[in-house]
Amino acid sequence: MSSSIPEIKAILFDFGIVLSGPQNRKAWQAMLDRSGLTHEALHKHYWIYRDDYDRGTLSGREYWQKIGQDTNLSLKPYDIDALIAHDVDLWGDLNDPMIAWVTRYPARSMSRITEATSRRQLSQGHCPVALEHRRSAIR
Numbered sequence: 799m800s801s802s803i804p805e806i807k808a809i810l811f812d813f814g815i816v817l818s819g820p821q822n823r824k825a826w827q828a829m830l831d832r833s834g835l836t837h838e839a840l841h842k843h844y845w846i847y848r849d850d851y852d853r854g855t856l857s858g859r860e861y862w863q864k865i866g867q868d869t870n871l872s873l874k875p876y877d878i879d880a881l882i883a884h885d886v887d888l889w890g891d892l893n894d895p896m897i898a899w900v901t902r903y904p905a906r907s908m909s910r911i912t913e914a915t916s917r918r919q920l921s922q923g924h925c926p927v928a929l930e931h932r933r934s935a936i937r
Contacts, residue, residue, distance in 0.1 A: 816888060817892065818891060818892055822888050825887035826888060827885040829884045833881065834870060843869055858885070
């Protein structure tokens with residue numbers, strides 16, 4: 799009897815609190831200060847449309863406009879820009895031990911899929927997924 803080990807074709811890593819560290823408390827506080835919402839209200843409304851934002855169905859601007867509408871906030875474009883920037887900072891700390899673990903294994907013929915964390919892309923309100931076909935480390 800021969801035993802067969804399945805070939806691994808892809809490894810997917812979640813970004814939030816896997817490749818990134820825990821939420822940055824200063825960034826959360828900055829979002830509270832900018833929005834004027836309570837912790838409870840921001841937490842509730844932050845997650846209502848988050849899946850749509852993370853999959854790219856909503857831009858950052860649309861995401862914060864929906865939160866503003868739901869909470870009766872009159873968010874100006876500069877408020878939304880600041881909230882997007884604080885949101886990027888919220889998830890911007892990398893989980894260095896996990897990054898080190900991931901980069902120990904060469905990609906070989908597998909494609910590495912990583913959630914884009916470029917400040918430029920995120921600050922434009924996009925949360926795209928990047929597909930890399932190279933052996934370089936995730937950074």
